[in-house]
Amino acid sequence: MISQLSWKIGGQQGEGVESTDRIFSTALNRLGYYLYGYRHFSSRIKGGHTNNKIRISTHPIRAISDDLDILVAFDQESIDLNAHELRAGGVIVADAKFNPVLPEGNNARLFPVPITTIAEELGTSLMKNMVASGASWALLGLPLDVFNKAVEEEFGRKGAAIVEKNVEAVKRGADFVLELAGGPIEELQLDAADGKQKLFMIGNEGIGLGAVAGGCRLMSAYPITPASEIMEYLIKKLPPLGGTVVQTEDEIAAVTMAIGANYAGVRTMTASAGPGLALMMEAIGLAGMTETPLVIVNTQRGGPSTGLPTKQEQSDLNAMVYGTHGEIPKIVIAPASIEDCFYDTIEAFNLAEQYQVPVIIMTDLQLSLGKQSCEALELDKIAINRGKLVRELPELETHQLFKRYELTEDGVSPRVIPGDKGGLHHVTGVEHDETGRPSENSLNRLKMMDKRLTKLNGMLIRDAVRADAPHAAADILIIGMGSTGGTIDEARTRLEKDGLKTNHITIRQIHPFPTDLVKSYMDSAKKVVVLENNATAQLASQVKLYVGQAEKISSVLKYDGNPFLPSEVYKACKELS
Incomplete structure (x- = not known):
């Protein structure tokens, strides 16, 4: 039995990869497992390789894994691009339709399943995602009734006949692969989860829920990846509460409408990504000059210009801190977890009214769109402060x-x-x-x-600087922001086994910079490593500007569109130690 494993599904965008992942992970969540997901998808509606990776564990996790246990492949490209992640003895469940072939030297166990053929026999190739899900679920030896319940929840609105056909697709996929493999694979059997129900959501949903709880009753916004889910969430949640969402013609209209509504006394927000934030800059200055509360969510993605709209980056820090013309007070805060997304959004509305300033909530694509387990939210922590x-x-x-x-x-x-x-x-x-x-x-x-x-x-x-600092004197202090915290902690576990004393802080208040708090941890470290997803070390520059000690500081940067892996952080810190 194992305590965790990683599962990935890959195919062409529009083939049902997303829905397969959603149902698979929902069923696992029902069993009480902790989950952490990552979506790799193209910036187009249909076509282009896409994959979704889910890490499953019996204990809390906050990072994607370096390796992979099971790959579900709808095409050969998914095998070619992702098979290298498979650990020794890993499993590939592939559609037999494309005659799957393992890359040279790869020792994965390949199970060709007639995924498309089974689906077509049941009436439509669209059900191939359920055949594939049933096959990979069966190899884990998990109860099918739990999976079928998730299928019923997904397709129930389409009627009993559709649910029945999808359940049959799951069973056919499971039966075929179990006969092929001779039963569930022993090395992939997970320890039982704690059974405790957990929330399972993306960061954007956490922000939307926080906005509702924080008294927001109007959102004005223009759709943009990776912020759109906030608007889509509030479109469903605000009307029953007497609120509404207005899709404006552009981000300039969105932010000025938010300023006007806040001036009128309605808690209002807008959300965008880097290109939209750029259009808002003049209006942010207006909010600063008129001392009107304003809450903006900036979900960072790869830039500049259209850049990499569906990929990870943390390169808008300077724009958020310095972008406005003239000089105004503003607050920039950076949630580091789903729970933070909820609580920080409530706090952002309070801060905006308490200080009568623009408040920018700074997330990144991985936190915004990566679906994660979340402990029950403590509603008694909610307080409204209108200043x-x-x-x-x-x-x-x-x-x-x-x-x-x-x-x-x-x-x-x-x-x-x-x-x-x-x-x-x-x-x-x-x-x-x-x-x-x-x-x-x-x-x-x-x-x-x-x-x-x-x-x-x-x-x-609250928690302007979140610290895990067990050592009074550390060999290395690792500093991060946003979604990097869990990855850093996993790398630290390996570094500690190598005899290195490591401390870790996540800076959650980017501006005004919490100088004294950061300095207190830097003073006791021999070396400081600042980890960030950008090319110009923007967070490290803030640390040097406000704290100094530049001679101690090294930057670990990644700006290829992908989030850090624990092994990458471990290797970089090891080389700098």
């Missing part, structure tokens, strides 16, 4: 205006809902006085700039 929003105001004297931008000690002014009696004030994107009236007075300019820029002094989010 200095004032609803009951004294009446103003004739011609008197409300001091919407009043100079205060903490830099945050009282805020009102437009139309509230006693709250009359100007709103403008030009420099202004305390009532919002335009002003080019140099002394006023100094006071207003200082007021805005002092808002975030000392501001720290």
Whole structure:
């Protein structure tokens, strides 16, 4: 029996790879296993190689694995591109229709199954994904009734006849491969899971759920990979709560609509990726100048321009921190798990209203679209903080205006809902006085700039720096952000076995930079390795700028469109030790 294994399905985009993965992983989730998924897909609707990889474990996992136990192949290309990942004695379940051939020197066990033929005998080749699923499920020796329940949930809306045919496809695939293999494969038998039910979602769904829980009732957005699932999630969830989603004509309209709605008192968000964020920059400056709360999700992908729209990258950091013209306070936070996506989104709305600034939630494609197990969310942690929003105001004297931008000690002014009696004030994107009236007075300019820029002094989010630092003095401190945390931890396990003392921090508050917290861990390390998915070491540059100690710092960079593997992190750190 084993405690974990990896399963991958590959084929041409549009062949049902995604639905096969979804049903297979849903069934495993029902059994209580921990799961971590990665999608490799092309930036087109149909055609081009795609594969989905699921890591299955009896204990929590937060990284894709280096190797592979089972490969389900719909075509020869899937074998050619992915068979090298198979561990010794790994298994390939392939459609016999294309006469599968193992690459030279590969010792995997190949099981040709007439996947398409069986599906066509049942009425349609579209059911080949269920035949393939049944075959690979059977080799694991897992109960078919659990899988059939997942099939029923997937196809139930199409009627009992469709469910029955798909269940039959699963059985036919299972029966054929078991006869071929002589029964379930002993080396692939998983230890029993704990049976505990877990949430299973992508980061974008965590963000959407967090938005609902945080009081968001309007989303204005334009579809873009890998952010679109946030909008699709909220399209279903907001209307029953009296909210709505508006698909705008572009990202400029999306962000300005969000600013207007937040100004009117409705918690509103928008979400995009790098190209869309670029279009929002002028409006982000408007939110900063008018001190209007604004929440933006930026799901990073490969750039520049259209770049690699369906591939992993973390190269928008500088754009989020420095992109706006002029100087405004803003907050950039980086969730590192599905749970973070939920809680940080709630906190982003609170921070936006508490400080009256733009807040950018920075994710990456792997966190946004990688489906993962998630422990039950603690709803008692949810708190709504609307900051200095004032609803009951004294009446103003004739011609008197409300001091919407009043100079205060903490830099945050009282805020009102437009139309509230006693709250009359100007709103403008030009420099202004305390009532919002335009002003080019140099002394006023100094006071207003200082007021805005002092808002975030000392501001720290929950777990601004998340640490796993068991050593008072470490040989290596590894620093990461976003989805890299689990990969780093697995590499550290191997490094520790080699006798190296390693600490690990994930920086979750990118701006304002948590200098003192990061410095406290760097001071006690001989060497510092900063791991990031970009070519120009953007996170390392922030560390050097705010903490210093550049002589200690080495960068480990990956920008080929793929996330880090634990073995890659281990090898890089070993070479630097």
